Amino acid sequence: MTSEHGDHHDDHEHGEFIAHHFESAEQQFDAGKLGIWAFLVTEVLFFTGLFCAYVLYRFHHPEIFVQAHHFLDKILGGGNTIVLLFSSLTMALAVRASQLGQNRTVATMVLVTMVCASIFLGVKAVEYSHKWDIGIFVRAHFSLDESHHPKGISPYLTMISIIPLILLFVFGAMALLYRFTNSLFRAAFWGGMTLMVAGYFIGAIGGYFYMKVGGGDAHSTAGKVIEHHDDHADGHDPGDDHAQESASESQPAGGAHDHETRDLHHDIGIFFSIYYCMTGLHAIHVVGGIVALAWIFYRSLLGHWRSDYFGPVDYVGLYWHLVDLIWIFLFPLLYLIN
Amino acid sequence: MLKIPVSLLAQAEDLPIPEYQWGDYFFPVQAAEGAAENDFLFWAILWISTLFFVLIVVLMLYFAWKYRRRPGHEKALPSSSHNTSLEIIWSVIPSIILVWIFYAGANGYFQSRVAPESAEDIWVTAQQFSWTFTYADGDSTPSELHLVVNRPVKFTMESRDVLHSFFIPAFRQKQDIVPGRYTYTWVKPTKIGTFRLYCAEYCGDNHSLMIANVTVHATEEDRKAATKWDWDLYAQTDPVKNGQRLFQLNCAGCHKIDGQRSTGPPLNGIWGKQEPVLSGTRLVDEEYIRESILNPNAEIVSGYTTPSQMQSFDGKLNDDQIMWLIFYIKSLADK
């Protein structure tokens, strides 16, 4: 992701940040702007494939979409929406500040944006791990069993959090190291990175306590809705499901109609396949956005932005708004069915 | 000239290559309703295309010779680089022709899609790499489709594994078969004889061997004679034949009898031998074959997927039928 971004701008070693093959700063800015817009178009189309799959399956199986969305927590999803909207605001402020050449403000605003992005990922990690705990996986591995809910911290959540934890220590150590060797610029950069990763834990811990205190609501209502299907889910390990599936394969259309309840249960898995594909791809874009933002943060600390050179902030800003926008579409489509 | 590959034996030993019947130069014989319309449209497009193509090529060669660069002709002659009326003419005339082609093609297409009410039903089951046809009276034939001349047939088609396509060149008819749903097509054969049915959608290793013969009979009685299988007679005289028939109808899609691995293990030359299974080895005898048919997961042969891809035939085959299958596998012991 970042490298694509990096390539939208040319080598800043060349004097005044204008690459040799451009005639003027204006030409360079225009080229970059058109480039990022074209790139955003490809990103939108990339998601369009998934939206098509969503529309098709919702059209064919509207009932499972209604059933399945009860498993998604509107409060967590809505909270994440607010976090991302706020980050878009700070990103816009960063772009404005860069046009005025206020590098310090740019750095602050970009840092806030990054922290928000991390909070988003933290909350997402809680949502994912909660689903995995009770067996909500993609279609073929879907084996819902709500009694499996673990007592303490979900092992999946712990696993996901290992990487941020390592990053937290590494970045923190770098910041302290440079702080004590008096490289204040580097200390500031790594300090910012540490704060950014800390955002993940804000999101994760907040989400965890929410699930502990009030989050039971969402899935217990869901539990009621699909109660009468549970007897099919219980006691089937995935392998067993496979065997049954391949057996019913011999009469495809017959299998599709004979036993309504079991089919509903299985097709809920398709909803979650789509859910994981869409939100997973979006999360990858958030991570890419963080890396791009970190690069902007770095250059802000170096004081690169001037009223005649702020293209990169603008481009990354546009990218970030797109990531935000995609979530604005995903949230109602996945969480707010009905 | 064609040596039938051994792997086809299960389907093809009774499947001779029918003599190819010529039609017009580009086509096999017209053996069904709609074939003539198809061929007419084809030839019409061909002649229209040829007209344009010859015009283009002749002009190109003529210009290339006439205006070739040579002493005395060193510069392009003055001529316009733009001529609106000419450009409009050569856009509009082909457009009109194309509208006609589109209309004729769509018209023929709808005729080829909508089966008449009177059509009889035949069920087509496609699986890697064999065809099974089931008729309204309950008879089934493997790898051979039997029709009655001038009697329209509607095919209801299902696939047990991947995409296939039902293609009879002599009937000019084709329809993909999609797993997980039924697809339909229909034909009305107009000519008595035997024709080829190919799988036209790539479906795996032996795609090119997934062939059936279509025989068009003069009367319903002839057809019935061809599709009927006298189980009771063979049960008395030659039960192995019953076993072979059952094998072709139920097993040949996944089990080869030429030693080749397929979805399932080959079943020739295993009788009386020790077969490596997941829990060790197992003697292939009556008991093991019966168990494998009724409960495929009981002892899976090493190297094949767990759980087994095979469906249980419990309740689908009766004791006599299982016995005939055992006789048949026993007869393959030395192959």
Added chain:
Amino acid sequence: MSNAVFIKQHFGHAEKNNYLNVSKGWKSWAFTLDHKRIGVMYLIGITTALLLAGVFALVLRSELFIPGKMFLTEAQYNRMFTLHGAIMVFSFIIPSIPAALGNFVLPMMLGAKDVAFPRMNLMSFYLWVIGTFFLVVAMLTNSLDTGWTFYTPYSIRTSTGVVAATFGTFVLGFSSIFTGLNFLVTVNTMRAPGMTWFKMPLFVWGIYATAIIQVLATPILGITLLLLIAERVLQIGIFDPKYGGDPVLFQHFFWFYSHPAVYIMILPGMGIISDLMAVYCRKKIFGYSFIAFSSVAIAILGFLVWGHHMFTSGQSEVVTLIFSAITFSVAIPSAVKVFNWLATMYKGCISLVTPMLYAMSFIFLFGIGGLTGLFLGALRTDIHLHDTYFVVAHFHYVMVGGTLTALFGGLYHWWPKMFGRMYNELWGRIGCLLVFIGFNLTFFPQFVMGSRGMARRYARYDPEFQIFHQWSTVGALILGAGIVIAIATLVHAVFRGKLCGGNPFGAASLEWQSSSPPSFHNFDHKIVLNDPYDFDSQIYDPDLDSYVQRSFTVPGQEPVPGKPQTV
């Protein structure tokens, strides 16, 4: 500096200080940002892919010489046609003209120093290398037998290396997006002052239309392949009927990219042919604006016809009807382009040199390829012809007869510019002739056997088709020999060819206002804009044995007519 010295330096042969020798060592190539060097590296890459996939083609054609088994099992045969198709399409044809020739020529045609994003350009090349590497790894380890279309559910069930191959294709898709995005921005923002849209050579229009498709269609392929990988690894059930998925949805997704991809392959070729026609007829191209707009029209309409690959797939009849109608609408702009080329030849001054011979064989072969498309667009006949050798022959006439001939024509045309040396005319023509004959012999019989009922992707076949297969195999060998001779002639020219000046053919577009090979910055002097098809603007200079833009010659000097090229 006297005028003669100036002209020699900027319009003659550049022995020193050209882009090839301005810096030395492998690093100066591996990390270059120069569009010309990247173009040359791409050229080497795609040629390798062409030869590799060509060998597969010869192997499978040899196997088909007899109906039964010759030396390949069915499974091996299936791997051969899959790898032939996948490598030809994704590693060769799609990048071929835009990424190799386009990279070299397009910025120069616009009077720019480079493309807009040189580093992205280099990255595109390395993504091509990585993607092709994955395809080759898939081929060497577990092979691939799905056909280049990766149709589900077979691509989910097969035990071959679908994940590696799919990932390679995904990466190649990004390579293609980067090339397209780069050219899109370059054409929009990097044109030299005064270079308006309608002063651009038609090759640029072709590449521009292609870039639009690359940017808009390829992401859909990307997500489709990711979903296929997820389907194989995680069984997400979107394409797999075993879990309630829809295999036909995969076909829709796949062709939504892969039909426009056909235009990625052919539009740049049409651009090349337009320019070759003008240069070698020494005449302004007939109907410039029509050709320019029709490229863009084809690009846009090309997005609306993907369903014509699925007439027998079980999609609804109404949808089928609509796709058929739109398909015919694409035929018009393509046909009119052919008429325009003919009109350009009329009253021209035609040099029948190698590039022009390729251009003429393009018209012949593309004519057949395009016209046979009518049989497949018409619904009734398509039911019979779909998935037979008729289709195989049709798309080879378009892709090989079209794109490959255009690529060779373009290479022979720009070779003196790229390497400063002239190819051997005789061997160039022999290669062209062999390609033409071999190609027709290979693919024309396939029309006949296709409509007689020979289904595609068959390792074994019924004996009545044998005679056609034998003609086809013999033709393939001749075609292979022709391609090898054509490439060898070009390679020979690089090392032993006669030195040539900046503009040996008297072409009028901007890339010829430079030395051959061009300098690192493309133009070290102020370029003079002229109509790219105004051949009177170029004046023959006997000292250089090359042409020079009129403004640079001594004022008052009468234009000397050009040296006749050998006929």
